[in-house]
Amino acid sequence: MSFISRGFHGRRRVPDADRSRIPPGQYATSDFPVLSAGPTPRTSLGSWTFSVDGEVDEPLEWDWTGFQALSSELITVDIHCVTKWSKLDTRWRGVSLDTVLEGVDTAAEYAVASSDGGYTTNLPLDDLLGGKAWIAFEFDNAPLAPEHGGPARLLVPHLYFWKSAKWVRRLTLRIDDEPGFWETYGYHNYGDPWQEQRYAGD
Amino acid sequence: MVDLIDESTHVRSVVLDLPDWPGHRAGQHVDVRLTAEDGYQAQRSYSLASSPEDGQVVLTVEVLDDGEVSPYLAGELQVGDQLELRGPIGGYFVWTADLGGPLQLFAGGSGVVPFRAMLRHRAAANGGVPVRLLYSARRLEDVIYRDELGRLAANGETDIRFTLTREWPDPWGGYRRRVDREMVEQVAWSPEDRPLVYVCGPTGFVETVADAMVELGHDQAAIRTERFGPSGG
Numbered sequence: 001m002s003f004i005s006r007g008f009h010g011r012r013r014v015p016d017a018d019r020s021r022i023p024p025g026q027y028a029t030s031d032f033p034v035l036s037a038g039p040t041p042r043t044s045l046g047s048w049t050f051s052v053d054g055e056v057d058e059p060l061e062w063d064w065t066g067f068q069a070l071s072s073e074l075i076t077v078d079i080h081c082v083t084k085w086s087k088l089d090t091r092w093r094g095v096s097l098d099t100v101l102e103g104v105d106t107a108a109e110y111a112v113a114s115s116d117g118g119y120t121t122n123l124p125l126d127d128l129l130g131g132k133a134w135i136a137f138e139f140d141n142a143p144l145a146p147e148h149g150g151p152a153r154l155l156v157p158h159l160y161f162w163k164s165a166k167w168v169r170r171l172t173l174r175i176d177d178e179p180g181f182w183e184t185y186g187y188h189n190y191g192d193p194w195q196e197q198r199y200a201g202d
Numbered sequence: 203m204v205d206l207i208d209e210s211t212h213v214r215s216v217v218l219d220l221p222d223w224p225g226h227r228a229g230q231h232v233d234v235r236l237t238a239e240d241g242y243q244a245q246r247s248y249s250l251a252s253s254p255e256d257g258q259v260v261l262t263v264e265v266l267d268d269g270e271v272s273p274y275l276a277g278e279l280q281v282g283d284q285l286e287l288r289g290p291i292g293g294y295f296v297w298t299a300d301l302g303g304p305l306q307l308f309a310g311g312s313g314v315v316p317f318r319a320m321l322r323h324r325a326a327a328n329g330g331v332p333v334r335l336l337y338s339a340r341r342l343e344d345v346i347y348r349d350e351l352g353r354l355a356a357n358g359e360t361d362i363r364f365t366l367t368r369e370w371p372d373p374w375g376g377y378r379r380r381v382d383r384e385m386v387e388q389v390a391w392s393p394e395d396r397p398l399v400y401v402c403g404p405t406g407f408v409e410t411v412a413d414a415m416v417e418l419g420h421d422q423a424a425i426r427t428e429r430f431g432p433s434g435g
Contacts, residue, residue, distance in 0.1 A: 002243065002286055005236040007278040010244055011270045025235075025245045027270070034405040034429050037294055039412035039422045084245050118423060147409060185293035198233075199291060 018088060021078050023193035026086040033085060034147045037181065041116035041146070041167050048151050050135065052100065054172035055108035060100075064151070067135070070095045075134055077157035079164070080193040092144075094136030094155055097128040100171075108173035112180060113154050116167040121180035122189070123156065123163055125173065132158055135168065160191040160198070203283050206276075209262060209346045213312060214276040215251060218259045218285060225254055228319035229296035229400070229428075232261065232289030236271055246271040249315040249402075249428075250290065253322030262346060264312040295400065295428045299323060303331035303398060306391050308411045310338045310381070310403020316428065317402065318347050321354060334361040334397075336389045338381050338407060341369040363389050381407060386414040393419040402428040 014022045022028055051061040062070070075092045112122050127133065136155040137144050144150035149166030156163045162182050183189050188197040196202060205217035228250075235245045252260035265276045279285065297305065297320045305324075307317045314337055324331055339345045345364065354360040365377030365385065377385055391397040399420060401411045408429045416422050 002235065002237045003284060004239055005274070005286070006280075006283055008236045008238050008244075008274050010236075010238050010242045011268075011273075012244065013242060025243065027244065034409075036427060036429070038427055039416045039425050040409060041422075042413075083247055147405065181294075186291060 021088055022086050023080055024196045025198075026080055026084055026193065029085040029087055032087065032148065033081070033083070035081065035083060035162075036147075036166060037119065038117055043116050043151060043167065043169075045151055049169065050100075050152065051170045052104065052173065053170065054111075054174050055106045056104055056173055060104070067095065067152075068137075070099055072137075073134075075136070075155065077155070079157050079161050082160040082162055082187065082191070082193075082198050086193075090157075091140055092134065092136040092155055093138035093141075094134035094152075096131060097133045097135070097171075098131060100135060101129065104173075106173050108175055110174045110177045112172045112174060112178055113165040113168050114170040114172065115165045116169055119165055119167070119181050121154075121163050121165045122178055122183060123159070124177075124190075127156060127159065128171075132156065158192075160188075160193050162187065163191055203279055203281055203285055204258070205281065206279070210344050210348075212265045212276075213262060213344075213346050214265070215260050215262045216275055216279065216285070218261070218287075220259050223259055224290075226250055226259075226290035227293075227296040227298050228253055228323040229316045230290035230292045231316075232259075232287045233291060234261070234271060234275065235286045235288070236274060237286070244270050247291070249319070251315045251318050253319050253326055255326035256322060262312065262315045262318070295402070295426050297323070297398065297400065299327035299331065301398060303333065304391050304395055305331055305333040306397040306399045307333065307335040308338075308381070308386075308399075308401040308403070308407075309335065310407030311340075311344070312346065313401075313403030313407070313428070313430070314346055315402075317400070318350070320400070321360065325359075332361075333359075334363075334389060334391060336363050336365065336381070336385070338365045338367060338403070340367055342366060342371050342374075361389075381410050383410075383414040383417065386411055387418055390415065390418070390420075393421075396421075396424070399425040400428075401425065403430075405429050 045064040053059040080086045134155040137152040154165040204219045207215040248261045251262040355362040
């Protein structure tokens with residue numbers, strides 16, 4: 001239960017025009033903070049692959065050239081980090097997961113994204129489909145920088161940004177839900193910023 | 203809030219008396235939430251500077267010029283005021299004595315805060331685990347916990363090296379530049395010692411140190427990082 005903080009007035013109030021776009025407990029920032037649990041992996045494009053495995057008849061795999069040949073789109077979205085910053089109108093290029101998973105016949109209801117460096121995160125498969133998620137490889141018309149997840153990262157802007165796994169290399173489709181890295185260290189299993197689902201139990 | 207301690211010109215520690223505190227592990231953080239009279243709220247995360255054994259809960263706050271929460275905590279908050287916080291939070295960037303060592307700590311600026319909790323926890327656990335700390339600050343006056351770190355270094359318990367990046371006292375026996383691979387190689391345990399590595403600081407510092415440690419042959423899975431960008435608050 002909150003109480004008034006004596007003498008606190010607030011300096012970073014959100015402009016009225018943006019208020020409907022900033023989830024509770026967040027503030028807008030114009031820079032792009034970096035957060036990750038370990039060293040930044042350095043994967044060359046020549047050894048990069050992206051694969052889909054798990055509950056699929058035939059696992060899929062692309063190399064960098066093959067992945068770039070998929071139809072990609074420009075995406076302008078707001079992103080929300082659980083560490084309280086939100087960034088509006090970020091611009092990316094990536095391949096929709098609808099495209100990546102086109103033709104895949106699966107009974108899976110969940111997915112785990114795995115990254116170079118060992119990071120994992122789990123999501124319901126429905127949250128990856130329907131124009132809500134991408135594998136992004138450009139930010140602001142330039143190749144995605146390694147510290148921001150390059151060569152390619154998952155982009156799932158309607159969930160807190162730890163779900164948008166950096167350095168993503170594999171998507172495993174699963175019948176059951178399996179908590180990922182931060183999800184086992186006390187963070188919320190789903191992570192809806194509009195419900196302020198930051199930590200387990202929210 | 204029961205006490206305020208000036209740690210440097212723009213860093214203050216806020217000492218809290220929390221009767222219902224469930225305890226924490228060194229390296230964890232809390233979320234502080236401020237509420238204005240009209241209901242407007244702002245939240246930020248702060249590392250715990252106190253060890254689990256300290257009895258009181260201490261946050262060390264660097265005041266950011268364009269910040270919203272940090273100027274309030276370090277400027278407006280008075281002894282006796284109430285503070286709303288949630289925690290402890292985070293289960294990865296932590297060290298408990300049973301994890302053993304040796305410990306390799308790299309601190310950039312106020313990134314030293316969680317390490318103070320770890321060093322105090324180690325002392326409470328009767329030491330034993332060898333520790334090396336590299337601490338990068340702009341100038342000597344910006345070094346937080348200077349006396350406490352000095353005592354640790356003086357009695358030989360902890361190998362503490364400093365690098366100052368902007369100004370140096372005279373004489374000065376530490377490094378005089380931003381951290382780089384050569385510095386990391388000189389101060390760090392070798393990969394054969396299999397240290398547990400913790401790196402905390404601004405992004406550029408963390409990237410440089412973590413990259414260097416990986417290049418030097420350390421297991422990337424043994425390197426835990428915590429970064430803060432320029433947009434804290």
